[in-house]
Amino acid sequence: MLALFLGPLFNGLFTAMVVFLFATGLTLVFGILRILNFAHGGFFMIGAYLAFSLVKTFASDTSTIAYILISIVAGIMVGLCGLVVERLVFRPLQHVDEAYSLIATYALLLISEGAVKAIWGVSFYSVMTPAALGGALIAGDLVMPVFAIFIIGLGILCYGLLEWILQHTATGKLMKSVASDPWMAGMLGVNVPRFYAWIVVIGFFLAGLAGGLLLPNQTLSPNLASVFVVQAFGVLIVGGMGNIRGTFLASILLCVIDSYGSVIFSEVPGVFFYVAMAAMLLMRPQGLIAGARL
Template sequence: MYDVGMTVFNGLAWAMATFLVAAGLTLIFGILHILNFAHGGFFMIGAYVSYTVMIALGGALPLWLYLIGAMVAGVVVGLLGWAVDMLVFRRLRDVDDAYSLIATYALLLLCGGVVQLIWGLNYLGVMPPPVLNSVIFLGDMFMPTYTIFIILCGVLVYVGLELFIAKSQTGRLIRVVAADPWMAQLLGLNVKRIYLFTVILSFALAGLAGGLLMPNQSLSPELGGIFLLQAFGVIILGGMGSIRGAFLAAIVLGLIESFGVYFFPQYPGIFFLLALAIILLIKPEGIMGREQTA
């Protein structure tokens, strides 16, 4: 029972950390149909910005200051999203997908270079705020509070995005543009502005994810690629562009990865890829298909 509980707990931790990174990625794909390779790079910049805020404020911070640091990262990266939309994404809307891939990959390399120039090559790291740097025991199970916090953050971000897309006026407009941008323009909607808002929101989510996941993670210019493969796996399996799909896919893949490691420890790190391949063979359109875009 202890082992099952710990395995589920660790699977959920993997799932929610990955979902936090994947949320912005799937949002931007759902609306702009751009597979943003640079997402990992902006996640990394968010982590570094948050690190800088934490160090500037003295290192071991109370929870509320840590959250402010993560939000600052979200705002900074959101503003970078605004610049990227103006300079890059607008030029990619009417060109072949291959150009988008090349352009966003170039942006990823640029992010690595910027990080190297500003923060250097050394590995950096900070621990979670003291209140999140403890363990809760449930019988024989030991659950780090920071991991519980990340699971809660993943759920909160998912619920917030679902409510925003489904209930808010802006969310409804985003869905309209995602479904048929041409018709939305004919109806008088400012599609360009909605695109811009979506990009800023997507980038802000990447920055926020970087800020939240930064403790318990080594910071280096390699960080941009570390969650990217997992996040792509999650949005592909979830159904490209579906937030709900990404959330469910993250849980499915997280649990498979976790139980895979538990039962077959001699083959670490392959269960996520194996599960992705098998599930896509059975259901190539992903868990939610395309009908749930954004």
């Protein structure tokens, strides 16, 4: 009976934090640069593949600490890729119509998929969950995998850290100022192009970090780039287009509703994510948190 009521809530929260971790870098880049980065999923995938290669090379029996460190290294490597992408792709797109940025980032997604196929091939790969994160906690008839609990805690920690940086630090206030009025920030002495470059690097770092952290939960293939893209854009839109708090709330609401809907209507799993998204946009087309970037 406990699993009937709390099981879908637990599964929904797990999926929500997976989607949120995937969407954080996407939200950050859009919130400041106003570029919808379709290539985000591609660099999430590259981060996962890099983490896989590091696991196979240095730590076949991965401890939890090694798993986290490998994810951070993968994030740093993807972040460096973001520096190149910002200079060659994002910077020329800042003063052109948004349609061009959509086309360019979609082309970048195709390039990233092609690069993965060229380097790692088209075979399917997977890694074992670190031993300390294996197993499950059992409460009555409710079974909660330890890895899922870890991801839920990690997602909440990530949100709390980002919220604290944005609301209570000078860096966060600067980010919000540049997002709100880059021209005025430049007049006050902020090197806006350099600031944009750092934001892109951080956004790509978060994509690569998420790819590494979610690696034990994924089967690696060149199709991985598109697994969470629709959900990520859904929570980005429902949350309020570029607002971290809105993205976090939208992830929880949409994924928990979808989890309960999939239990009640098991013949159409996943459809309630889009039903809930459509309903929320009809009720609040401006998003859950409107008018505030980041």
